[in-house]
Amino acid sequence: MKPEEHPLHRLFNPESIAVVGASRNPRKIGHIILRNILEAGYRGRVYPVNPNADRILGLRAYPRLTDIPEPVDVAIVAVPAEKVLGVAEDAGRRGVGFLVVISSGFSEVGRRELEEKLVSIARRYGFRVLGPNVAGYLYTPARLNATFGPPRVLEGNIAFVTQSGAFAIALMGATLIEAIGVSAIISVGNKADLDEADLLDYLGVDEHTRVVLHYLEWLRDGRRFLRVLERVAASKPVVVIKAGRSGAGARAAASHTGRLAGSYRVYVSALRQSGALIAKSMEEAFDAAKALAWNPLPEPEKPEEFNVLVVTNGGGAGIQAVDTLEERGVRVREAPESLRGEYARLLPPFASTRNPVDLTGMAPAEWFYEAVRIALRSDWVDALLVLYTQTGLSGPVETAKAILDALRDEGHSKPITVALLGGPECLHAARLLTRNRVPAYPTPERAAAALSFVAEYAWRRWYLREKAGGG
Amino acid sequence: MKPEEHPLHRLFNPESIAVVGASRNPRKIGHIILRNILEAGYRGRVYPVNPNADRILGLRAYPRLTDIPEPVDVAIVAVPAEKVLGVAEDAGRRGVGFLVVISSGFSEVGRRELEEKLVSIARRYGFRVLGPNVAGYLYTPARLNATFGPPRVLEGNIAFVTQSGAFAIALMGATLIEAIGVSAIISVGNKADLDEADLLDYLGVDEHTRVVLHYLEWLRDGRRFLRVLERVAASKPVVVIKAGRSGAGARAAASHTGRLAGSYRVYVSALRQSGALIAKSMEEAFDAAKALAWNPLPEPEKPEEFNVLVVTNGGGAGIQAVDTLEERGVRVREAPESLRGEYARLLPPFASTRNPVDLTGMAPAEWFYEAVRIALRSDWVDALLVLYTQTGLSGPVETAKAILDALRDEGHSKPITVALLGGPECLHAARLLTRNRVPAYPTPERAAAALSFVAEYAWRRWYLREKAGGG
Numbered sequence: 058m059k060p061e062e063h064p065l066h067r068l069f070n071p072e073s074i075a076v077v078g079a080s081r082n083p084r085k086i087g088h089i090i091l092r093n094i095l096e097a098g099y100r101g102r103v104y105p106v107n108p109n110a111d112r113i114l115g116l117r118a119y120p121r122l123t124d125i126p127e128p129v130d131v132a133i134v135a136v137p138a139e140k141v142l143g144v145a146e147d148a149g150r151r152g153v154g155f156l157v158v159i160s161s162g163f164s165e166v167g168r169r170e171l172e173e174k175l176v177s178i179a180r181r182y183g184f185r186v187l188g189p190n191v192a193g194y195l196y197t198p199a200r201l202n203a204t205f206g207p208p209r210v211l212e213g214n215i216a217f218v219t220q221s222g223a224f225a226i227a228l229m230g231a232t233l234i235e236a237i238g239v240s241a242i243i244s245v246g247n248k249a250d251l252d253e254a255d256l257l258d259y260l261g262v263d264e265h266t267r268v269v270l271h272y273l274e275w276l277r278d279g280r281r282f283l284r285v286l287e288r289v290a291a292s293k294p295v296v297v298i299k300a301g302r303s304g305a306g307a308r309a310a311a312s313h314t315g316r317l318a319g320s321y322r323v324y325v326s327a328l329r330q331s332g333a334l335i336a337k338s339m340e341e342a343f344d345a346a347k348a349l350a351w352n353p354l355p356e357p358e359k360p361e362e363f364n365v366l367v368v369t370n371g372g373g374a375g376i377q378a379v380d381t382l383e384e385r386g387v388r389v390r391e392a393p394e395s396l397r398g399e400y401a402r403l404l405p406p407f408a409s410t411r412n413p414v415d416l417t418g419m420a421p422a423e424w425f426y427e428a429v430r431i432a433l434r435s436d437w438v439d440a441l442l443v444l445y446t447q448t449g450l451s452g453p454v455e456t457a458k459a460i461l462d463a464l465r466d467e468g469h470s471k472p473i474t475v476a477l478l479g480g481p482e483c484l485h486a487a488r489l490l491t492r493n494r495v496p497a498y499p500t501p502e503r504a505a506a507a508l509s510f511v512a513e514y515a516w517r518r519w520y521l522r523e524k525a526g527g528g
Numbered sequence: 529m530k531p532e533e534h535p536l537h538r539l540f541n542p543e544s545i546a547v548v549g550a551s552r553n554p555r556k557i558g559h560i561i562l563r564n565i566l567e568a569g570y571r572g573r574v575y576p577v578n579p580n581a582d583r584i585l586g587l588r589a590y591p592r593l594t595d596i597p598e599p600v601d602v603a604i605v606a607v608p609a610e611k612v613l614g615v616a617e618d619a620g621r622r623g624v625g626f627l628v629v630i631s632s633g634f635s636e637v638g639r640r641e642l643e644e645k646l647v648s649i650a651r652r653y654g655f656r657v658l659g660p661n662v663a664g665y666l667y668t669p670a671r672l673n674a675t676f677g678p679p680r681v682l683e684g685n686i687a688f689v690t691q692s693g694a695f696a697i698a699l700m701g702a703t704l705i706e707a708i709g710v711s712a713i714i715s716v717g718n719k720a721d722l723d724e725a726d727l728l729d730y731l732g733v734d735e736h737t738r739v740v741l742h743y744l745e746w747l748r749d750g751r752r753f754l755r756v757l758e759r760v761a762a763s764k765p766v767v768v769i770k771a772g773r774s775g776a777g778a779r780a781a782a783s784h785t786g787r788l789a790g791s792y793r794v795y796v797s798a799l800r801q802s803g804a805l806i807a808k809s810m811e812e813a814f815d816a817a818k819a820l821a822w823n824p825l826p827e828p829e830k831p832e833e834f835n836v837l838v839v840t841n842g843g844g845a846g847i848q849a850v851d852t853l854e855e856r857g858v859r860v861r862e863a864p865e866s867l868r869g870e871y872a873r874l875l876p877p878f879a880s881t882r883n884p885v886d887l888t889g890m891a892p893a894e895w896f897y898e899a900v901r902i903a904l905r906s907d908w909v910d911a912l913l914v915l916y917t918q919t920g921l922s923g924p925v926e927t928a929k930a931i932l933d934a935l936r937d938e939g940h941s942k943p944i945t946v947a948l949l950g951g952p953e954c955l956h957a958a959r960l961l962t963r964n965r966v967p968a969y970p971t972p973e974r975a976a977a978a979l980s981f982v983a984e985y986a987w988r989r990w991y992l993r994e995k996a997g998g999g
Contacts, residue, residue, distance in 0.1 A: 084920075086920075089920055162878075165878075166878040205920055206918075206920075207951055219844070220844065221842060221843060221844025221845070222842075222889065223841065223842025223843070223844055223845060223889055223917035223919070223949075224842065224844045224845070224917065224949075226917065226918060226919060226950070227842070227917040227918050227949040227950040227951075229951070230918050230950035230951020230952065230953075230954065231949070231950060231951060231954075231970075233951055233952055234951060234952050234954075234955060272844060274844070274847065298848075300844065300847040300848060300851065301847060301851065302851040302854075302855060303850060303851045303853075303854030303855060303860075304854070305850045305851075305853075305854050305859070305860040305861075306847050306848075306850040306851035306854060308882075309843070309846050309847045309850045309860075309880075309882075309884055310843075310847045312843075312880040312882055312886070337973070338848065338852070338971060338973035338974075339848065339949070339971045339972070339973065340970070340971050340973065340974065370694065371692060371693075371694025371695065371698070372692060372694070372780075372781075372783075373690070373691065373692025373694055373695045373743060373745070373771065374692070374694060374695070374698075375780050376745065376771040376772060376777050376780045376781045377769075377771065377777075377809065377810065379774060379776045379777040379780045380771065380772065380773040380774045380776075380777035381809070382774075382776075383773075383774030383775070383776050383777060384773060384774060388776070389774075389776040389780075390776075407633075407636075407637040409780075409783035411779075411780075411783055413780055415783070418693065418694055446692075446694035446695065446697065446698040447677075447697055447698050447701050448694070448697060449555075449557075449560055449676055449677075478694075478695075478698040478702070478810070479697070479698040479701035479702060480678055480698075480700070480701020480702060480704055480705060481701065481704055481705050482701075483701065483702075483705075484705060499702075499811070500809060500810045500811050501810070502808075502809035502810065502811065503809075503811065
């Protein structure tokens with residue numbers, strides 16, 4: 058399906074947005090959302106709705122949705138819960154396509170019937186609801202930021218769908234410090250109507266999204282989500298953080314959303330079988346997303362023979378990385394003789410070339426350049442992990458440049474992750490790599506874990522395709 | 529034992545140091561080490577040794593160790609492996625106390641007999657050897673930096689003993705970006721003579737060290753290390769990263785050091801029984817070290833009833849933290865009625881007070897202040913985890929200040945870790961906390977994992993003391 062034909066296309070690419078509950082008070086959520094829509098550079102029409110103001114942030118305000126003279130694709134609603142049903146009726150009469158209900162005070166505090174009424178109004182008029190109890194949503198290709206988070210985020214091609222609105226807002230800020238560019242961030246809240254399955258279905262066809270990340274607490278219709286997941290995961294990686302791994306965590310999830318989180322193991326094994334990559338923490342999920350979004354994703358014919366080569370200038374870093382890869386199911390095999398020979402010509406005789414290839418603490422930046430080139434040219438190597446621990450002999454920025462040069466000269470044809478362990482210059486070097494879409498991390502373990510997601514995706518996709526092909 | 533009476537006291541507090549292989553060439557390791565010793569502000573006497581120079585870095589140089597007219601406590605050796613035995617003979621004649629052999633090319637490349645000869649010379653003359661194949665060592669209380677890493681590190685009370693010299697150098701830089709202050713960093717290299725047991729024995733009595741971290745690949749005399757560990761761990765936390773968790777990692781360790789790493793499980797269970805806290809990654813180890821070094825360490829009478837209270841302004845963050853604590857064996861129990869009542873008076877009626885205490889997304893900084901004070905005053909709470917996800921309603925810096933104010937007003941009498949999830953201001957807020965020795969982390973999972981080490985230490989110490997008391 059083309060994105061334009063998808064029923065959610067107008068949600069992500071609206072020609073007009075109304076903000077109900079828009080306010081002149083800069084502390085109010087209705088003000089912050091309107092300001093974000095304007096500051097992020099959204100180019101469609103914007104209608105503040107407020108019965109007590111003529112103009113808000115320079116725009117003409119309307120008393121009610123029904124007073125807006127033109128069609129409204131999306132209405133963002135930030136009014137007290139009690140007033141939401143009235144707004145929904147107005148939205149239906151105005152022919153709004155999507156109602157995004159920021160307001161809280163629904164099923165999450167036990168008021169389930171209020172939420173059911175909201176949905177029945179939507180069904181009656183034929184519009185869809187995101188929420189209630191959401192932090193909003195954003196979609197960078199449309200320059201659309203309808204959230205109460207910060208106005209600017211880093212653009213990119215990672216989409217994040219989250220049941221925690223706080224995570225949505227926090228990630229918006231974190232995109233800037235972690236240099237994780239996003240295509241979309243969607244807070245799904247109580248998901249009275251639209252849920253993860255609907256959103257994943259759209260993001261699956263969205264050409265601006267390369268990786269989808271879900272933070273999940275519970276699913277209303279698990280089977281439906283798994284069906285969509287299986288289809289999407291065959292063409293792009295879907296990373297899931299499933300909350301409630303422990304009994305106490307599941308209880309905490311229940312008090313957060315008023316729902317049971319379900320058995321973690323049951324969820325996770327079903328998600329995995331449908332192609333999801335499971336992350337246990339936010340850090341792991343975002344580390345993985347970078348590696349998946351910025352690398353070519355390998356399609357090995359025999360995924361069980363997937364080979365990762367580890368290149369390091371420190372033995373300890375190499376061991377930590379190998380341990381991490383192996384623990385995550387990625388075998389680190391001894392490199393074949395021919396490849397070892399190529400490295401042996403580059404390195405001093407005491408350097409190990411088995412895999413990890415130990416460039417030794419004497420390695421200048423040029424050895425990193427050569428070592429990466431050799432790996433990119435080798436038929437044996439499917440993916441590459443480069444580990445640098447700071448030494449006096451090659452600075453981190455020099456080393457990062459050498460890695461970038463090798464990728465430029467040989468082509469970024471294989472997945473690669475890089476760890477730079479050391480002082481403040483390592484942060485600069487990591488930023489340099491990141492700006493060039495080479496995923497860089499502060500420790501060998503994190504770079505290894507991120508690369509293991511790339512390997513796992515190769516297996517899961519292979520399996521999904523075999524299954525589809527065989528069926 | 530007092531530190532002054534310990535046989536290694538002079539290694540850490542030398543009155544004079546010679547650098548054999550000191551050089552005027554700023555690219556040479558012998559130059560970098562000499563320069564670091566001078567720049568770090570060491571106040572003892574320093575003697576460059578080089579047969580081809582009269583003065584190096586403004587100091588009078590001596591052709592040989594035996595030419596130095598005064599006693600030499602420590603001689604750092606950075607000459608080719610072939611010349612080390614001659615230097616060792618000179619050291620013996622000069623009456624040097626400790627020989628720190630930076631030079632590589634010994635057992636790690638299969639030249640074991642060269643190393644044995646070095647040790648036999650040391651035994652004959654009665655001096656001790658650190659190394660060979662080390663990156664050097666540093667001890668901030670003596671302003672001593674005899675490494676080829678960066679000249680400055682952040683001072684503090686975490687000691688790091690590592691079999692990977694690269695990790696030693698990398699950590700020196702990382703102290704600055706992670707704000708992890710160190711008392712000592714010691715690269716043990718091939719540990720032909722002095723090993724982890726000797727160093728831990730000293731660090732155990734060193735009053736400037738509150739936490740000891742070991743990066744271990746193999747142990748020559750495991751029993752001896754366990755004996756020392758058991759004694760030290762009864763009074764200060766010892767965190768161990770044991771390399772070679774996987775078969776491939778163990779093989780990589782073997783090519784790194786020329787030794788077998790041994791069964792990971794056997795090692796780890798023995799280490800745990802002797803009181804070690806096991807970390808799986810560098811990040812986890814340093815996260816734990818901060819939490820252990822900067823917090824009061826609880827001594828519960830019934831460690832099985834240890835209670836962690838989680839305070840959060842985001843439900844999702846709370847769940848992730850609870851899952852992490854529980855996975856690591858820390859039970860997150862429902863708070864008692866009386867405590868819940870105190871939080872209920874502070875919070876809106878729909879906020880959960882069970883544990884996690886959910887301050888909700890509406891929480892201003894004052895609620896964090898009150899929530900932390902309540903927890904510090906509560907008899908039920910043994911340790912506190914505070915989670916902040918960035919919102920428009922309370923900024924990260926305000927929130928950090930509120931937490932610091934509460935700790936000032938009630939006293940930092942219980943262990944606490946803080947997570948700040950969000951944009952660039954969260955980094956500033958984390959630095960503010962860190963400068964005040966409140967451990968802060970970028971994600972709920974990392975703050976929870978770090979706090980779990982504090983809880984685990986309480987249990988391990990209780991067990992060691994019971995065992996000692998019962999014996």
